[in-house]
Amino acid sequence: MWTAFTSDQVRQAEHALMALVPDGELMQRAAAGLAAVCARLLPGVYGSRVVLLVGGGDNGGDTLYAGARLAARGARVEAVLAGSRTHEGGLEALKRAGGRVIEAGEVGAPDLILDGLLGIGGKGGLREPYATLARIAAESGALVVAVDVPSGVDSSTGEVAGEAVKAQVTVTFGARKAGLLVDPGAERAGIVELVDIGLTAHLPEPEITALTAADVAGLLPVPGIESDKYRRGVVGVLAGSDRFAGAAVLAVGGAVRAGAGMVRFAGPEDAVHQVRARWPEAVTTLLKEDPVEEVGRVQAWVLGPGMGTDERARRIAAEVLGTDLPVIVDADALTIVSKNPKLLHRQAPTLITPHAGELGRLLGVDPKDIEARRIEHVRRAVEELQVTVLLKGSTTVVAEQGRPVRVNTTGTSWLATAGTGDVLSGISGTLLAAGLAPYDAGSVAAFLHGLAARKAAEGAPIAALDVAVSLPDVIRHLRTAANMDA
Ligand SMILES: NC(=O)C1=CN([C@@H]2O[C@H](COP(=O)(O)OP(=O)(O)OC[C@H]3O[C@@H](n4cnc5c(N)ncnc54)[C@H](O)[C@@H]3O)[C@@H](O)[C@H]2O)[C@@H](O)CC1
Numbered sequence: 001m002w003t004a005f006t007s008d009q010v011r012q013a014e015h016a017l018m019a020l021v022p023d024g025e026l027m028q029r030a031a032a033g034l035a036a037v038c039a040r041l042l043p044g045v046y047g048s049r050v051v052l053l054v055g056g057g058d059n060g061g062d063t064l065y066a067g068a069r070l071a072a073r074g075a076r077v078e079a080v081l082a083g084s085r086t087h088e089g090g091l092e093a094l095k096r097a098g099g100r101v102i103e104a105g106e107v108g109a110p111d112l113i114l115d116g117l118l119g120i121g122g123k124g125g126l127r128e129p130y131a132t133l134a135r136i137a138a139e140s141g142a143l144v145v146a147v148d149v150p151s152g153v154d155s156s157t158g159e160v161a162g163e164a165v166k167a168q169v170t171v172t173f174g175a176r177k178a179g180l181l182v183d184p185g186a187e188r189a190g191i192v193e194l195v196d197i198g199l200t201a202h203l204p205e206p207e208i209t210a211l212t213a214a215d216v217a218g219l220l221p222v223p224g225i226e227s228d229k230y231r232r233g234v235v236g237v238l239a240g241s242d243r244f245a246g247a248a249v250l251a252v253g254g255a256v257r258a259g260a261g262m263v264r265f266a267g268p269e270d271a272v273h274q275v276r277a278r279w280p281e282a283v284t285t286l287l288k289e290d291p292v293e294e295v296g297r298v299q300a301w302v303l304g305p306g307m308g309t310d311e312r313a314r315r316i317a318a319e320v321l322g323t324d325l326p327v328i329v330d331a332d333a334l335t336i337v338s339k340n341p342k343l344l345h346r347q348a349p350t351l352i353t354p355h356a357g358e359l360g361r362l363l364g365v366d367p368k369d370i371e372a373r374r375i376e377h378v379r380r381a382v383e384e385l386q387v388t389v390l391l392k393g394s395t396t397v398v399a400e401q402g403r404p405v406r407v408n409t410t411g412t413s414w415l416a417t418a419g420t421g422d423v424l425s426g427i428s429g430t431l432l433a434a435g436l437a438p439y440d441a442g443s444v445a446a447f448l449h450g451l452a453a454r455k456a457a458e459g460a461p462i463a464a465l466d467v468a469v470s471l472p473d474v475i476r477h478l479r480t481a482a483n484m485d486a
Pocket residue numbers: 014015018026027028030055056057058059060062117118119120121122123124125126127128130147148149173197
């Protein structure tokens with residue numbers, strides 16, 4: 001499990017650790033780790049040109065000491081001093097090692113730029129001259145490595161309020177900062193390398209966690225000798241309308257290919273035909289005015305993809321949410337519950353899977369604000385709605401009362417195509433029917449969904465159904481990598 005922390009949590013842990021080690025020791029550990037990563041990234045340290053963008057705080061200090069280490073190994077290291085003050089010890093060390101100070105106009109096109117403008121002390125959008133330096137870095141063509149945090153990214157939330165550095169790699173010290181895992185910050189951070197400075201024992205409960213491949217392999221339900229199709233989990237899918245029959249095919253596809261014991265599908269005529277044609281293994285029921293009960297026994301429901309918001313859909317939603325079975329509430333069902341929030345007042349496990357627009361309607365908030373500060377809003381949704389919430393988007397996050405927010409790390413922007421959300425609700429439904437709690441079902445589903453999309457895409461466009469089709473390959477790979485028996 002990965003863990004990530006707010007800047008306050010990191011500062012508290014650093015204070016506790018600082019009391020136990022000599023002055024300046026942590027900065028030396030950070031600088032040594034940073035220089036080692038830079039040395040690995042450069043084709044060769046000797047003779048390479050490295051530019052340091054140095055802010056006035058300790059982030060600048062780390063950067064100067066790391067620059068000194070690279071200079072000592074033969075790199076040509078130059079520093080732009082951008083703060084109203086400069087870490088004295090760091091600057092002395094750099095000069096002693098042969099580094100020199102340059103003006104912003106002399107940055108040019110170095111091999112490597114180290115962004116040491118702001119660390120966890122940064123607040124709000126970059127002010128000048130930092131903003132100009134962020135632009136110079138972006139235009140230089142150099143490999144940009146952010147020190148601790150890309151400057152301009154809020155290290156606790158991932159918010160970017162204005163200009164920010166965009167790094168290919170972020171070398172972060174002691175603990176992952178929450179803002180490095182959540183967009184828009186995650187996109188600015190690139191690959192995150194964690195340097196151990198001895199902080200771990202002092203860290204509190206994390207605000208944020210992320211499942212690793214091994215965690216997912218451990219959580220995935222697999223059939224055993226006692227299994228039959230009912231015990232593995234029967235998932236019921238209530239999706240599709242005369243207008244949107246495809247959503248039914250996609251949600252059923254996600255459920256089938258994620259490994260359901262059985263998928264029961266119920267919907268209008270065209271949807272039933274299309275589901276049967278694509279997924280003959282699904283058991284289908286034509287649902288007109290009959291109660292949903294007629295569909296048969298299921299262990300969890302997927303409610304909403306493409307089902308419309310008319311009177312018929314509202315009646316189905318009310319009936320299903322009135323049962324004591326676990327339910328995934330997605331797409332049109334979210335529109336229905338946003339008009340009648342009481343439908344979510346239920347005891348049984350409930351996972352809602354909105355994108356920012358849908359959550360915006362549920363909370364009465366502008367979707368742009370949700371995308372800017374996902375963690376805050378997903379927590380607020382949990383608080384107000386008292387259900388488990390999976391917020392979709394460029395970073396998918398899953399939240400539940402009293403638990404850290406789980407951030408998904410596998411997504412790809414190729415997923416931004418119609419219908420992939422329907423596949424996700426099918427996967428989540430299968431996992432819920434297999435007995436996973438909503439928090440695990442949602443976060444494992446998002447992990448598999450992201451990996452399946454990457455596998456299907458491999459750098460090219462995908463259709464939503466490709467994501468469903470790739471699921472077994474992804475599950476096989478995860479289990480093999482975790483050394484699990486066939
Ligand atoms: N505290 C510790 O024990 C350690 C800290 N380390 C480093 O120290 C960093 C934190 O250092 P500081 O607390 O000095 O903070 P920063 O180096 O992040 O700088 C904060 C200063 O930048 C200015 N500033 C804030 N927001 C700005 C904006 N938007 N535009 C322009 N200027 C802005 C403010 O004047 C503030 O004083 C960490 O990120 C890490 O790199 C590491 O050396 C490891 C150990």
